[in-house]
Amino acid sequence: xxxxxxxxxxxxxxxxxxxxxxxxxxxxxxxxxxxxxxxxxxxxxxxxxxxxxxxxxxxxxxxxxxxxxxxxxxxxxxxxxxxxxxxxxxxxxxxxxx
Numbered sequence: 001x002x003x004x005x006x007x008x009x010x011x012x013x014x015x016x017x018x019x020x021x022x023x024x025x026x027x028x029x030x031x032x033x034x035x036x037x038x039x040x041x042x043x044x045x046x047x048x049x050x051x052x053x054x055x056x057x058x059x060x061x062x063x064x065x066x067x068x069x070x071x072x073x074x075x076x077x078x079x080x081x082x083x084x085x086x087x088x089x090x091x092x093x094x095x096x097x098x
Contacts, residue, residue, distance in 0.1 A: 011039040037067040
C-alpha cells in the first residue's frame, strides 16, 4: 500500500471512528461525515489522475456536489433541532415526540 493510499484510507477510518464514538452533539457527527466525504473526494480525484482517463473525470465533481447537498441538509437539520429542542445534543432528540 502506497503512503498516499494509506493516508486517505486512514483519514476515512478516522472520520468513521469519530462518527461512531463521538455522537454526543449533532454538529460533531456532521463534521465527521463531512471529513469522510472530503477524504473520498480527494482519493477519487487522485485515482482519476492516476488513470489518465477523461471518462472518470466527472465522478469527483458529482461526489463534491452530493457532499455540498449533504452539508446544507445537515445544517438545516441542525438549525431546526436547535430551535425546537434548544440544543443539538443527540440524547435530547426523540423521534416519537416530534
